[in-house]
Amino acid sequence: MELMRTGPAGSERPVVRHDGRTYDLRPLTHDIDGAFLAGGGIDRVRGALAAGTLPETPVDGRIGAPVARPQAVICIGQNYAAHAAEMGAAPPASPVVFLKHPNTVVGPYDDVRIPRGAEKVDWEVELAVVVGRRARYLDSPDDAWEHVAGYCLSNDVSERGFQFDESGGQWSKGKCCETFNPLGPWLVPADEVHDVGALRLWSTVNGEPRQESSTRDLIFSVPYLVWHLSQYLVLEPGDVVNTGTPQGVALSGRFPYLRSGDVYEAGIEGLGEQRQSVTDE
Structure with a gap:
C-alpha cells in the first residue's frame, strides 16, 4: 500500500x-x-x-509530501562510493551529517524555485527513511529496523555556491532554500519494501540521463545510519532521513546546473517518480 x-x-x-x-x-x-x-x-x-471500512475517494489534483510537517530533515553526505569518487573525495570513514530546514519539504510535482543570487542549483535523487518510533541510543544497527516506518523518494536540491563558497565551513546555506526538498509521491511501509539495499535510483534533466545507480552502492546502510544518528540526536516519529545521492550531479562538472525552464525527473524502484519544473524565485 x-x-x-x-x-x-x-x-x-x-x-x-x-x-x-x-x-x-x-x-x-x-x-x-x-x-x-x-x-x-x-x-x-x-x-x-x-x-472494507474506508470510503473510496479521488485524488485532488495536487499530491503533497507524504509526511506532514516533519520535525527534522537529517541528511547524509557522500554516502555512495561512486559519488564520493566523482567529488574527488575518499569514502568517508564516518557518516557526514547535515540538516535541512523542515519547510524545504514540498510535494513531488511542485516547482523548485531558484533562490535569489543562485547560479549553481543542483539535483540529488535520494532514498528517504521515515522514522516511525523514537530512536535514542540504539544498541546496534539491528535494533534500527523497528524504528523505521517506511521509505519514500526525495530530491535533496542544493545550491553549490551557497553550500561551499559562502558556507563558512558548513553546508546549510546551500541546503535550506525554499522548495529544496521535494518528497514523495508516497510513503511505502518498511515491511513492504523487499530489499532496501538493492533499489534502483535514476534522474534526468530535460529528458537527458543524469543519475543511474542502486542502493547497493551505499557506503553506510539504512540500519547503520539510523543507529549512528541515534548516538548523536534523538530521532522522532515523522522525521525524515535523506540517505545520500549517487553519482551524476552537476557538481561533478559533467553537466550544467539547473536553470529556469528545466524539468527534473527522478525515481526509485517501488517508491514512485517525481517531476519538478524549475522556476525563478
Missing part, C-alpha cells in the same frame, strides 16, 4: 492507494504525521482496508 497526501498546499488530506484504488484515511486520522506513525497508524490502515 502507498500512503499519500493530496490537495492544496497546507490543506492536504490523507489517503491510501491499494490494489489500484484510493481510499480516504480521514476516518482514521487527520493527517499522516509523527503521531499517526507512532500510534500504530500503518497497522490501523491495514486493518481498515481488510475490513
Whole structure:
C-alpha cells in the first residue's frame, strides 16, 4: 500500500492507494504525521482496508509530501562510493551529517524555485527513511529496523555556491532554500519494501540521463545510519532521513546546473517518480 497526501498546499488530506484504488484515511486520522506513525497508524490502515471500512475517494489534483510537517530533515553526505569518487573525495570513514530546514519539504510535482543570487542549483535523487518510533541510543544497527516506518523518494536540491563558497565551513546555506526538498509521491511501509539495499535510483534533466545507480552502492546502510544518528540526536516519529545521492550531479562538472525552464525527473524502484519544473524565485 502507498500512503499519500493530496490537495492544496497546507490543506492536504490523507489517503491510501491499494490494489489500484484510493481510499480516504480521514476516518482514521487527520493527517499522516509523527503521531499517526507512532500510534500504530500503518497497522490501523491495514486493518481498515481488510475490513472494507474506508470510503473510496479521488485524488485532488495536487499530491503533497507524504509526511506532514516533519520535525527534522537529517541528511547524509557522500554516502555512495561512486559519488564520493566523482567529488574527488575518499569514502568517508564516518557518516557526514547535515540538516535541512523542515519547510524545504514540498510535494513531488511542485516547482523548485531558484533562490535569489543562485547560479549553481543542483539535483540529488535520494532514498528517504521515515522514522516511525523514537530512536535514542540504539544498541546496534539491528535494533534500527523497528524504528523505521517506511521509505519514500526525495530530491535533496542544493545550491553549490551557497553550500561551499559562502558556507563558512558548513553546508546549510546551500541546503535550506525554499522548495529544496521535494518528497514523495508516497510513503511505502518498511515491511513492504523487499530489499532496501538493492533499489534502483535514476534522474534526468530535460529528458537527458543524469543519475543511474542502486542502493547497493551505499557506503553506510539504512540500519547503520539510523543507529549512528541515534548516538548523536534523538530521532522522532515523522522525521525524515535523506540517505545520500549517487553519482551524476552537476557538481561533478559533467553537466550544467539547473536553470529556469528545466524539468527534473527522478525515481526509485517501488517508491514512485517525481517531476519538478524549475522556476525563478
